[in-house]
Amino acid sequence: MMKEFLERYEKAINLDNQEYNSYFINGKNRADFLLFDSQIVCESKGFSSIDIKGKVEKQALKIPISEQNFKPDFYNRINEVLRKANNQIKDSKEVLNYPDALGLVILENLIQSDLSVLSLIDASNRTMLGGLEHIDGVLCLDIVNNFSDSDGKPVRLSQLVIRDTEKSIKLNELLQKLMNDFCDYSDMPFKDGFIIKEGEQIWQTNQNGKYLTYKAKCDLRIPTSEIKLNWKKQLANFLDKWWWIIPFPVILYDWFIR
Numbered sequence: 001m002m003k004e005f006l007e008r009y010e011k012a013i014n015l016d017n018q019e020y021n022s023y024f025i026n027g028k029n030r031a032d033f034l035l036f037d038s039q040i041v042c043e044s045k046g047f048s049s050i051d052i053k054g055k056v057e058k059q060a061l062k063i064p065i066s067e068q069n070f071k072p073d074f075y076n077r078i079n080e081v082l083r084k085a086n087n088q089i090k091d092s093k094e095v096l097n098y099p100d101a102l103g104l105v106i107l108e109n110l111i112q113s114d115l116s117v118l119s120l121i122d123a124s125n126r127t128m129l130g131g132l133e134h135i136d137g138v139l140c141l142d143i144v145n146n147f148s149d150s151d152g153k154p155v156r157l158s159q160l161v162i163r164d165t166e167k168s169i170k171l172n173e174l175l176q177k178l179m180n181d182f183c184d185y186s187d188m189p190f191k192d193g194f195i196i197k198e199g200e201q202i203w204q205t206n207q208n209g210k211y212l213t214y215k216a217k218c219d220l221r222i223p224t225s226e227i228k229l230n231w232k233k234q235l236a237n238f239l240d241k242w243w244w245i246i247p248f249p250v251i252l253y254d255w256f257i258r
Contacts, residue, residue, distance in 0.1 A: 001108065001141075001143050001186065002044060002046075002106055002108050002141055002182065003032070003044040003046065003106075003108070005182050005185050005186070006032070006033050006035075006042070006044060008185075009035075009181065009185075011035060011036050011037075011177075011178075011181075012033045012034070012035050012042075013033060013034040013035075013038070014032070014033060015030055015031055015032060015033060015034065015092065016030070016032070020096075023095045023096060024091070024092075024095060028091045028094075028095050029084075029087050029088040029090075029091040029092070030088060030091070030092060031043045031085070031088040031089050031091075031092040032044050034096075034098075034101075035104070035174070035178070036174050036177075036178075038096075038098055038101060039101060039102060039174060040101060040102045040103075040104050040171065040174060041089045041092045041093055041096075041098065041101045041102070041103055041104070042089075042104045042105070042106060043085040043088050043089060043104075043105050043106070044105075044106040044108070045081050045085065045105070045106070045107055045108070046107075046108040046109075046110045047077070047078070047081075047107070047108070047109055047110060047111060047115070047120075048110040048111060049111075050077050050111060050115065052111065052114040052115055052203070052211070052214070053114070053211040055073065055074050056074075056203045056205060056211045057205065057209055057210065057211050058073070059073065059074065060205045060209035060211075061209055071122075071126070075119070075122070075123040075126070075127075078107070078119070078120065078123040078124075078127075079123060079126075079127050081105075081107070082105060082107075082123075082124065082127045082128075082132060082135070082138070083127070083132070085105045085135065086103075086105075086131070086132045086133070086134050086135050087134075089103040089104075089105075089134045089135060090103075090134040093134070102136045102137075102167055102170065102171045102174070103134045103135045103136045103137075104135070104136065104137055104138075104139065104171060104175075105124075105135055105137075105138045105139070106138075106139045106141065107120045107124065107138060107139070107140050107141065108140075108141040108142070108143070109140075109141070109142040109144065109145065110143075110144060111144070112144045112145060113145070113213070113214060114213075114214045115145075115214065116142055116145045116201070116214075116216045117140050117141065117142035117145070117157050117158065117159065118199045118201050118216050118218060119201065120138075120140035120141075120142070121140045121159050121161060121196070121199070122199075122201075124138040124140060124161040125161055128161065128163070136162065136163065136165070136167045136168045136171045137160050137161060137162040137163075137168055137171045137172065137175070138160070138161040139158065139159075139160050139161075139175060140158065140159050140160075140161060141158045142156065142157060142158070143156060143186075145216075147216075147217065147218055147220070148220075155191065155220075156188070157218070158179065159196065160172055160175055176192070179192075194220050196218050196219070196220060197218075197219040197220070198218065198219045199216070199217070199218040199219070200216065200217050200218070201214070201215075201216045202214065202215045202216070
């Protein structure tokens with residue numbers, strides 16, 4: 001949904017346009033868009049076909065099951081996309097001569113019920129710890145799954161995973177405008193000022209290791225004072241409505257605190 005919006009957005013230039021073909025030769029990688037007068041080089045990716053069932057059942061056979069043997073395999077597809085996007089942004093900045101442009105990756109979950117934006121946030125956070133030096137932020141979106149705010153009101157969630165740098169702070173400021181325009185385009189209300197205090201994800205199997213369902217929840221808080229920007233205390237924006245999910249004991253469990 002976000003990529004379709006950017007293809008029509010007046011502040012975006014599509015790098016797939018024919019006029020840019022001559023720049024990307026000799027194996028140079030191409031990002032998707034230039035945003036806000038070429039201040040941002042952006043790559044956008046939607047996830048719609050990850051084999052969640054197969055990955056969960058594979059991990060359910062491992063004894064003991066731990067975060068160390070679950071996360072690397074389960075997040076492999078997301079990590080690969082981020083590493084490829086890092087190279088696309090690097091090459092695009094180089095061939096277009098925008099060395100100071102900000103690097104943005106937009107990840108959008110399109111898998112209903114079996115995955116959520118929490119997975120994208122967690123994977124992005126972990127992968128940025130290991131590098132991705134040309135990416136200043138990862139915007140994680142989920143329009144097909146929903147959460148509730150602290151008042152129990154249904155919302156859709158987006159979150160920018162950023163570093164504690166001036167470039168990331170500038171990127172965050174520009175994306176406030178992008179998110180407002182995206183919500184107007186999508187006819188969805190826009191709420192900001194929330195942070196994710198903690199999140200939980202559960203992939204449930206039966207006693208034989210057959211995948212049953214996925215459940216997730218997060219604790220959304222309104223900060224009482226200014227939060228210092230850093231990529232473990234990320235900024236969150238929340239959209240629209242849906243339902244609240246209650247977790248229960250299962251085999252595969254993921255918990256994180258920001």
